[in-house]
Every structure is written in C-alpha cells, then in structure tokens.
Amino acid sequence: MIATTGPIAGAILASPSAFAADKAVSKTSVAELDPAEQKIADNLNARSQDPRLGSTLGGVVIDAKTDKVVWGHNATTALMPASNTKLATATAALTVLGPDHRFTTKVVYGDGTLTLVGGGDRTLTTDDLDALAKTAVAGLNNAGLTSVKVQVDDSLFPEPTLATGWNTGYYPNEIAPVRSLVVDGHAVTDTALDAGQVFAKLLTDRGVTVTGDVTRGVAGAGNVPVAQHQSDKLSKIVKHMLKVSDNNIAETLLRMTALGAGRPATFEDGTAVVRAVLGQRYGVSLDHFEMYDGSGLSRSNRIPAQTLADILDLTTDPRYRQTLKYIADGLPVAGEAGATLGPEWGRFDTPDSQCAVGKVKAKTGTLTGAIALSGMTKAQDGHWKVFSFVENGSTANGNDIKDALDGLAATVNGCWA
Template structure:
C-alpha cells in the first residue's frame, strides 16, 4: 500500500533500557477468560484493573542498548548480533529516522535497542495490534454470519461483517432462499440489503480520499468477493438478485437499503471460516479491508460502537490488559493506512513476544501462523515482492516470520526467528523518511532480520 504524499513524522526521543521487568500477563486461552476480558473492557479506560507497568525501563540517552540475560551473561552470538546491528542500522538506505528492538523472549531481556521507544509511523504493522485485539475479544473460533430474511414481500440480505464472503457463498444463500420461496408458492420478490451493523463509512484520521476504493473500500458490513467499490453492500445485493433470477425467481424493482425487522422470517444463512483463518489470510497478504472490518467487529464484541474510535479504544485496552506498553502509542485505524498512527518498535516487539508464550497459543496462535515467512510465495515476504533475495538476507529464507509495513515514507518489519539453539528472538524495525528507493530500503530491513537470525553473522 502506498500514499503519494510525503511526510516526515514527529518522533519522541525517549528510549527504553536494557533489562525489562518480567510481565505477568493474564492467560486468555479459554472462553471464560475471554468473557472476563470483555467485561474488563466495559470498565472505564482509567480503571486500575486494566493498568499494567511498562515492560521497558527508560534509559533516556538515545543510544543503542545491549542487555544481559537473567544470569548476567550475554552469549557471544548475541554480542556479535548486537554489534552487527549497531553498524547495520546506520545503513544510509534506512535514513536517519530509524528505530529497532531485539528481545530474547526466553530470558525476558532486551538484547539490542536503537531508539526503540521513539514513536514512528508503523504502516501495516498496525495489523499485529488489530489481530491481537480481535482474537482476544471474539475468540479464534468466532464466525461471522450473513443472513437472508423475508418479510413484506422482500428478501433482505443482512451483512454480518464477513469480509471473506464469496460469490460461491452467495450462490448457496440464493439457492436456499429460492427453495424456500418456491415451497411457499412465491415466484417474485423484492430484494434489499441491510448493512446497518456498521455506521455510515467514514475516512479515518490520516487517510485521504485517494484510498477509496482501491487501497481500501468504504467499511461496510456486507461485501462480496472483496470487491473494491464505493458501495459494497448494494453491489452484493445486486449480485444476489441476479443469482435469484438465474434460479427462476423474478426480482421486481431496484435493490434498496432496508433495516431488517425482528418479525422477518429467517430464510438462509452463511457462516464464515473461523476468525483464526481470517486473521491468517489478513496477515499473509496484508489485507487492509479485512483489518478495518475486524476493527469494527472487535468493537462490537466489546460492547463499543463499530467505529474507528470504538475499535481503536478496544485495541488499546486489550494491549494494556496483556501488559504491553502504550507509551507514545497513537492509533487511528485497524490497517495502518493512517499517516497519523504512531507506534514505537518496543511496543510492536512486546506484542509479538506474546506469541512465544505457550499460555497464549490457543488465543493468539493464528497470528504466528499468519506471519509471512521469508521467501514464502503468495505472502508479502514472497519473491514476487523482492524480499530476502539480497546476498546478505538470502540465508534467512524460511527462517524468519515477520509482518511487513509499507507506506510512502515509512517501511517496517517486525517478527520472530529462532536461534540455532531454538531460542526465540523477537525484533521490530521501523524507518520513516528515507529517500532511498523502496526496494533498497526493504533489502536493508531484510538484512537486519537476517542479522537477528544470526545467519548473516
């Protein structure tokens, strides 16, 4: 995703220090725990029940920091990795406004830090926070339901926030609806759509009109085949009407909007794949539309309005619930398209560190599964995007899992890798404002990830 407008973001220069306090984050692997989380989210934001200390102590000197593990000894490999990063983060392709953090998830220590608390524009790395909130509030097995109801001579297609609905799914809904109509002796019907689950679509703070409808479509509760059109709900309704007609039921009049009545008779329904599958798809391909829909469904799941504001408020509270630092954290959407989003690399690393804890595997495992793998075709780290094909980073193909982020003036890469000993290394790198060619910036970023892996020693 890209935005032609150039902007140099404001940054905050405070820097986290080496040793981190161990975070005692709550387990959320069971439905009961998720219910408790949703109840907690209903408490005012200032509630101490959601407060958690920052996992990073401030050093404030603006320099890179290498931390000892709990035994007080830094391994030779980690020392070499940190020394290499000190040099490679100064690569001119990355520009002057770059931040990074590397964590040892097993010892709960910071192995390397370069301006890690500086809040930069994270681009699509925002999707890591959106996914964490969605899975925590709704649960990995949650499914989104699209319904067809009948009342007053009208079939109404009711959107339920399923951004993965396909023409094949709509065909099955139409087939079931036609069977019901014919059994009732009806051969003619009006068609309406109900996308009232979400408020009227708006632009997020930091978006521009040029995003619609290609980069992201107006966020509605009803869409088919992910089509990028201005009115996805009417588009889906018109497709549905054609399917009805092809199956022998005539449709009278134009497709219109209508809010389904509680007295309408259920005719058909389609349930999406589990949320865990939806999250995997969204992360592999960095799908902006799925991310924005999940933000709204997460807000509804926590009892908040299905708006940018409602969704981002829940994201903040979920991260706070896990003990993730929200210092200098500013969020305005679910996809990372907003040029006013600001997240420190330290915060993104903490979000990813949750994935290394077995107690969170049930709830958050889909994020780890969905992270693109270096060199994985069909993902945003695939060869078709020119990723991990540089002589220095090719060694990390298949060894690094990471979320990409790309806007004009912002490139990010945050992920995980394992050492030869099987220990987790979590990293986040963000640059803003580099004037180098985008592919050159990405090559430099991939090199940093290969450095963390240790294959580029």
Template sequence: MSSASPSSGRHRKPKPMSLAVRRAFIVAAVPVTGALLSAPSALAADKSVKTTGTTRSVAAEGLDPAEQRIADQLNARSQDPDLGTTFSGIVLDSASDKVVWEHNAGTALMPASNAKLATATAALTILGPEHRFTTKVVYGHGTLTLIGGGDRMLTTADLTELAKSAAAGVKLAGLDSVKVRIDDSLFAEPALAPGWNGSYYDDQVSPVRSLVVDGKLSADTSIDAGKVFAQQLADQGVTVDGEVTRGTASATDVPVGQHLSPRLSETVKKMLKESNNDIAETLLRMTALGAGKPATFEGGTQVVRDVLSQRYGVSMANFELYDGSGLSRADRVPAQTIADILDLLTDPRYRGLLRSIDEGLPVAGEAGSSLGPEWGRFDTPDSACAVGRVKAKTGTLTGAIALSGLTRAEDGRWKVFSFVENGSTADPAAIKDTVDGLAATVNGCPA
C-alpha cells in the first residue's frame, strides 16, 4: 500500500454530501441475474433483515473509464454463487462522494467486526487520540488496591513497575506484609450483550472488566491481574496475606503508584489490525464514560449512534448496534453506513482525529494482521494483484463475511468500498476469496 494518505492532493467540498444527494447521481440500473433476496433469509432465526430500495446493482452516470470497468466487473462478480442470496455492497469515489456502484447498499446485515469501525470512530471523537487510561494502586488499612482504568494494553511488565513503587511505599511505612484486592468497579457487572452466544466467553471475548493484564482471555481478568500484581509484590520482598479479593477503594486511601496506557490512537490501531474483540468492548465502555453515560453495552452503543449521526451526519437508518466488537448476531448495519464511516477518513477536517483508524486498517497481504497470508487472504488469481494496494477491515461470524476499506483505483482516485455477505452456505474460505476479489476489482486488478 502506498504511504500516501487518501486525502493527499484532494479538494473536498466544504460539507459531506448527503445520502439523498448521492442517490441523485444514480441514474442507470443494471439488473442482476437471479432475484437476490427472493428466498427467505438465512438470518430469519436471528433477526429480520431490514432493507431499503429495490434489489439491483447500479452504476452512476459520468463514470471515468476506470470506474466504468469497476462497475461492469462488480455487476458480474457480485453474482458469484459463493456470495449467496443476501449480499450488500457499495463503492464510492472519496473526492466527490459519487456512487460508482452499489447493490442493496441500504440493506442492514450483520456487519461482524466491521462494527469496530463505528466503535473506533466514537472513541477517538469522544476521548481524543492522545487520551491515556490510568491504572492505579492505593493503600489503606493494610491493603493495597489495584484499580482498573480500562487499559487493555496493560502488561506484566507494567504491573511489575507498579509493584516496585507500591513495595517501596510499604517498606517505607515499616510494613512487611499487606493484603491485595482489585477494584474494577469502573464498569458495570459483566453481562452478555444482546445477540451474544454464551460460548463467546473465554473463546472470542472475556467478560468485560476494567482490569486485565497481557490481553488474556479469562472468566475474571481482574482477579487474574490482581494475582500477577501480588506475585510481583512478593518478588519485591513484600508478603501478601491471603488470596486476592475484590473491593472498592476508599477515598481516603493513599496513592502509591499509577501507570498510563499508550495513547488511544495506538490502542485503536491494535484493535483494528488484530480485530481484537476485548479492546473493542473496553473502548465502548470507556467512550460511554467519557460522554457521561453508564459504562454498559447500552450506554456505549448510544454514544456511538450519537457521535455518528450528530457529529458526522452519518445516517442511522436501519442501524442497530448492541456491542462494540460486532460479535452480536443482533447487530445490523447497512454497507452504505459502513462506507460513510470510512469516507470520513478521506475528509481533511477529520484526518488528524481519525488518522489511527486509517493507519490501523489491515493491508492486503500484511503479515500479523487479519488480512495476512496466514489467514489465506488475497492469495487467489483474482486478488493477489491487490496485495499491498487495499486496506480494509475484515469481519467474520458464522453466517457473515464482511470487508470494507479503501484503495486507490486505476484513475488515481481513492475509492471507499463495503461488501457484506450474510447467510451463504458456501465454504467460508471461498466466500472470503470472492470478497477479496471484489476489493481487488475496485483497485483495478485485471479481470
């Protein structure tokens, strides 16, 4: 991927174009063979699919030759049987917001991890890219309390430094033993989000708590962090009495140490590169707190909706979000909305604020990211030519595959795309290969 940013050299209009104005550009419809969505949705057992408009693929008037090739090829490739009968997609020209191509772009489908784009946008907007989360240690009445502050990047090495500081204070006070407890009261009690399967815990995500170390999945990340802290204290020559317990620090407790997380921008980049569910759910709660809302699924998702609609003018039509990670099978987001969120990255007004989303998007073929070769992405004849030239957020759930991002097309202009598939019975690897091919088509790879 070229290091040049999507906004380089662009002369963008003063205000984002509304969806209604975008639609006004669409004047020619090209029917797709086979009636998409004509069969009952495979998602009916989860939640009914909401849709706007008619079932069709369209291309806008006034396309340049490169854009016309994109539209023509997507009209053909979107009929691939691997995509099933419930597919939504859109391609925008970032400079003009012209719709280059769309297919059921207003249909709300399970976005899977594409939902993390909404979470990241709200977190950066409310908290700011430079924001850091604080983990504290306080002392009172013979007890050291480790207080969680929502730092998902906290490591054993960080707790070691906190333990050294706390141990020095304990010894200075003439003590040689203490009790240890954790305070994770910053967040409400962990709960399953609507649409989460119970099996997600300790597999896809941990119960959401404000204290965790080394990003480990476990039933109680706070107690686990407390145990690591207690061990580090012991290594410093301080005896820990009894087991690590849970409690709430007193206002009269004395501060003995604190650790600041990396900047939020770094946390966001890690979340997107790895598609980290735990980081997403923690950021959802910290964003809620930053906006004065309860640190719950409901509080966080309300702030996401408010930020997207009120700050950026993104339509909330058919938008239903119940968590921060996209694990919820009740989540429904149109491809149009996902593209509109990504389109913010190309707007100079928001470039500084949202830069880490752009930088955090996995790049096709980037090892260690969710688009890396270890995941079998962009490794077919239809997509390998786009390695290093497409950056996009992946999304994968049982019955849902999504890929949304940006690429510089043959005409040298940045295109924003979103492709979301739900309910296909094809092999997931084959679906991903097909979706990767769609993204490569937008880039301008040979047919």
C-alpha cells in the first residue's frame, strides 16, 4: 500500500458534495440565451448537420461561469468516448493522490541480490536508472562486493490482464501489459524484466559483474534500501498524459489511484474509484456512464457528452481549481505542435476552423467508429465556454470527421468562415 498524499483520499467515498450537487442541478435548468450565445447555438445547429458527422452525435456547450447550457444535442446519450476517458482518469488521480504526489522507484539489497522495485512511475528513464545504478555501485564497492544478482519486483500491481473491451491486438504498441515498472516507455510485453535488464547492463557498465539472468521476485522485508528515484509531480505527468494522449500513463495512473484510495490496483477498482470521485466528491451525473479502463481504449466505455463537459467544467470552478487546473493546462491547443491538436495531425487546418488556431484547447479521442473532442474556448462574448462533441459510427473518413469536429469547436469560439 502506498501512502496517500491527497487531501481527501480517506473521505473520497463520503457523502456527496452539496456544492457539486447544486452545480449539477443548475446545468439542467432552462435559461434564456443572450444574443452572443444564441449565435453560437444557431451556428452549431447548422454545422452539426454536417454529413461527415453521421447520425450519432452527442454534443453540449456550457458557459463556465454561469453553467448555462448554451447548446445541446443528444447530450446525455451514452457514447463511446475513446481517449476523452482520460479526463475522468486525470480528475480522479489528482483528487485522490494530490497534484504534488510523486512515484518512487527503489533499489534494495539482500542475500547477494539487488532488487529494482517498481513504484508505478511510467515516466522512468534510462538516465534515472543510471543514477540508481551509480548509487548502488558505490554501495557495493564500499561493501567490497564485485558481483551481484539482479531481480525486479513489480508486485505493486497484479499480473496484467485485458480490460473489458480490449483485444490482444492492442499489445504492445497501443498499450503494453500494465506493470508497475517500465523504462523509457518501452513497448514490450514484459516492461519490468526489460527495465531490469537495462538496469543490469548499467551496473555492468560501471564495473559490477551481474551473475545469471534478471529474474522476477518480491523484495524481502529485511532488504537494505540502496537508492531511490522520485518522478516529477503528478501535475506534470497528467499534463503530459493529456497533451499526447498517452495510454500507458493513463492505465498506470488508474492503478495508482486505486491504491491511493485503499483498493487493489485493478481495472475494476480503479474505475470504481473514478466513479466515486466524480459522483460523490463532485456531484457529476453518472447516468449512462460506463468505464472499464483508464485510457479509453476500451470499446465498452460509454460516457455522454454532458458528463465529459461537466468534468471539464470542474476545472473552472474556484473551489476545485487548485487541484484540477492541471487538466485544463494539459489540454492540447489548436495548432500547437507536439500535441494531438497539432498541425502534424492535420487539426484546425480547414477554412471552418483555421481562425480558431491558438484559441481552442481540447482533449482528442480516436477509435475506429468513435471520435471525440472536449475542451474549452473563450467565446466572442468574452466568457469561457466548455464543450464536448462525441461522434460514433460515421462512415466518413476519420480525418474528415475530425475536421468537422474541429469546425464545431471553432464555432463555439466564434470562428465562422
């Protein structure tokens, strides 16, 4: 069990937040639109008829300050959200663990064996391992030891399994089997043994003889701590995960969030904690909400556009911003290279959307038969609008569907070619 650094981990399953409940209720109320909002609604009514979007589109636009629903279309329909699922995962991770949480990788020694102990750091690098190896070698030299065995301990997580809605074709490129130890994000079947082999070579390079093959085991209670490495803060990891839509980080965070809430590191327990955080901590409606993984690769996930928008809307609430602002900060920006809305992905590069470059930030989501875009933008009335658009089942080309969704997001901004 890891220690929980989050502010409310023990209380996460307590009674619902009255504030959040009030907030949720206000979104269902009918409010008259001002002229600027009416223009957004009218233009979205027109653009949402784009044949590229097919017949199954869910969408909603909310004013972030007033929670007024500016526009909605099948907003509560259960749809496959693809990587927009990561918004729910990130919310739970930041809430349970806290933005300043760091993941620790350790090296311990006992009975002639150095054990590399995984701590759920999906961002661990070879340089990080080399620093651990340097410290370990110094300790071995001080003890007069010139040879050692190496094993890995990835017992923090149970043996990897497929999530509901996954298939083995995802392994290892879309997602690696989820383990608590990995180096350089290697896309291999056994990331723990791979990390151990990298560590063993680094020891060898520093003059220590490693005997035998790297094995898997559990560090003994009496093992002596030798070295440790701490990751960047969770806030930074979440931002990176959202910018590039990293599936592996998302699944690792789901497990660490489960552990942080005192539950086993499984898909089932991780998603149960996500539901508790959203529903009980923040009062987000879980009607038609089905979540089976942390990344959104599961084809069984269902999240309405309204729920995705409500999750993002939490990041604009002063009561929650200190914890959740990193989600908004991590959203890819239209036209920003190196993220999933960048020009290298052909996003926001059509007449319908080019004028919104730099003005829209949103999480992308793409699976066969499901494309989503949920984010926020400052509209022409100067108010931040939160939006979510989820398309399922269109037979149009995927890039054409994305262009159409970009056009919807640009419309919220006031971009109208």
